[in-house]
Amino acid sequence: MEDTKTLTFPLDPQSEKFITLALFTNVKNTAEIRDKLLSGELRCCLLKPALIIDPFQVAVAANKAVCAEMFGDLVTKSVFTETLYNLSITKSISKALNLFGSVDNDTDIMVGLIHKDGAQEAGMKSILELIQGEQVPVSRLGDFSDLEKIQKIYKINETELQVSTLVDSIATRISVKDFVSF
Numbered sequence: 001m002e003d004t005k006t007l008t009f010p011l012d013p014q015s016e017k018f019i020t021l022a023l024f025t026n027v028k029n030t031a032e033i034r035d036k037l038l039s040g041e042l043r044c045c046l047l048k049p050a051l052i053i054d055p056f057q058v059a060v061a062a063n064k065a066v067c068a069e070m071f072g073d074l075v076t077k078s079v080f081t082e083t084l085y086n087l088s089i090t091k092s093i094s095k096a097l098n099l100f101g102s103v104d105n106d107t108d109i110m111v112g113l114i115h116k117d118g119a120q121e122a123g124m125k126s127i128l129e130l131i132q133g134e135q136v137p138v139s140r141l142g143d144f145s146d147l148e149k150i151q152k153i154y155k156i157n158e159t160e161l162q163v164s165t166l167v168d169s170i171a172t173r174i175s176v177k178d179f180v181s182f
Contacts, residue, residue: 007138008120009059015066019083020120021055022111023141027133031104036130044127045080046102047110049144051087051153054167058112060174061086066114079114089154089173099153107133108144 008020027033036042052058065082068074076082076093088096102109111131113123128135147166151157156169164172 005135005137006120006124007055009055009062011059011063011066011114012070015070016116017066017114018117018120019059019062020113020115020124021058021138022113022124022127023049023109023136023138023144024111024131024133025108025136025144027107027109027131029130029132030102030106030109033109033130034102034104042127042130043078043080044114044123045083045112047084047087047100047112048102048106049108049110049141050146051100051150052110052141053145053147053150053170055138055141056167057087057170057174058083058110060171062112062114064174080112083112083114086174086177089177091177109133110138110141 006020006022008018011017011019030046033042033046037044037046047058062083064086065074065079068082069079074082076085081093081097084100085093085096087100090096111127113120113127115123150166150170154170154173156166160169
C-alpha cells in the first residue's frame with residue numbers, strides 16, 4: 001500500500017519509469033542533503049515547493065527529462081537536474097537549477113525520485129532516513145506555493161488566467177520551452 005504522504009506518477013510508458021514526490025517542512029539538514037546529492041550519494045531532485053503549484057507541474061518536467069534521457073538528448077548531466085532545468089522557462093542551466101533547486105538554508109523541500117517500477121520503496125527509504133524534518137502529505141503543496149512569484153517566473157498574467165488555469169499554463173510552457181521563447 002502506497003504511503004499517502006507521497007504521490008507517484010507514471011512517466012512515458014517506453015521509459016518504464018515513475019516519479020514519486022514527497023514534501024517536507026521544518027527541515028534542519030538541507031545543506032547535508034544537498035552535499036549528498038551533489039556527491040552522487042543521493043539520486044533525486046530537491047525542489048523549492050514555493051515555486052510548485054501542483055505536482056503535475058513536476059511530472060511534466062520529469063517526463064520530458066526521461067524522454068530526453070531515452071533519446072540521449074539530456075541538456076544537463078542527469079535526469080534529476082534535467083527535471084529542474086525543464087521546470088524553468090529559461091534556457092540557462094545554472095539559472096534554472098538555482099531557481100528551482102533547494103538551497104542550503106531551505107526549510108521546506110520537495111523531493112522528486114525518478115525510478116523504475118518496484119524501486120520506489122528502497123529509494124524513498126534512503127531519503128526518508130536522511131531528512132531531519134516533518135514529512136507532510138503532497139496534497140498540502142498549495143500551503144507552500146507562492147502564487148505571485150510563480151506567475152511572475154512563468155510570465156503569466158491575469159488575462160491568460162481568464163482562459164486557462166495556472167497549472168495548464170505552466171505545463172504548456174514546460175512542454176514547449178524548446179520551441180518558443182517566453
